[in-house]
Amino acid sequence: MSGQSLLVPGDISPTRPVPASIPRPEYVGKEGPAPYEGPEVQDAETIERMRIAGRIAARAMEEAAKLIAPGVTTDELDRVAHEYMCDHGAYPSTLGYRGFPKSLCSSVNEVICHGIPDTTVLRDGDIVNLDVTAFIHGVHGDNNATYLCGDVDEESRLLVERTRESLNRAIKAVKPGRKINIIGRVIESYAKRFGYGVVRDFTGHGVNTSFHSGLIVPHYDSPHHTTEIKPGMTFTIEPMLTLGTYEYDMWEDGWTVVTKDRKRTAQFEHTLVVTDTGAEILTLP
DSSP states (O other): OOOOOOOOOOOOOOOOOOOTTSOOOTTTTSSSOOOOOSOSBOOHHHHHHHHHHHHHHHHHHHHHHTTOSTTOBHHHHHHHHHHHHHHTTOEETTTTGGGOOSSSEEEETTEEEOOOOSSOBOOTTOEEEEEEEEEETTEEEEEEEEEEOSSOOHHHHHHHHHHHHHHHHHHHHOOTTSBTHHHHHHHHHHHHTTTOEEOOSSOEEBOSSSSSOSOEEOSSOOTTOOOBOOTTBEEEEOOEEESSOSOEEEOTTSOOEEETTOOOEEEOBEEEEEOSSSEEESOOO
16 A cells, blocks of 8 residues: 555635525524424425436536646545535535534545545546535435546455455445345445445435435344335435455544554445336436
8 A cells, every 4th residue: 555644634615605695504504404304205396406416516526627637736636526516506515514623524545435525636646536516406416436546455445445446346236125235235345355344334324305315224244224215215325445444533523534554545425216116217317
């Protein structure tokens, strides 16, 4: 694995403005979101709105990812995604969610998730996860992917490639009538082939008019998560695989989650809707 030094927090730029004409999620300006009390199965009209949100989120992430190169700051990636969402009438869902200060999460190398974009400069050989969620027409679309920055070592490259594959396999396992824990069973069995850790404490989730509905989608084989998968359900699958332990530490910022052994980690995510025969990805550009 790369012998690069570990990350340290950078400086966070001022909050980027969102045009007043763009509707905000209900939680903006509050300590947290209101509990979701609606159904996990969505109607056709809500799903169509989620397709729009999902496309915007995917394209915003794609635009930010074009800039990934040695010497670029994670704050610059945030700027590009923020401007893309605002230009297309969407609100960046993470901005102001429980006080999160930015419009995407940028998680580099040993950061599992929820890294805050700042003055951190990307280096040759880094891997960087971008997590982008867009809110428009009253619904959210949530996706992320891990990208290579410059010349990345083979061990890290394979981790990224296999994490993407674990998501693809999990999506194929989604069928009406199955239990939600089939998703984690598929991911964990694949990850174990390579000796990877599978993060447990951060999961996929229901998403619709609520950013996190309360439905939990574990990425490990959990006997306790037996919710039946039904057509019309909308949720994310977002496996986080590590080169070592799945245990973690939290930075003082209360957001940035890093592997306890500081080994590298990768993640991929899509928002899905369950169909009569499988799953449709809603976060395709």
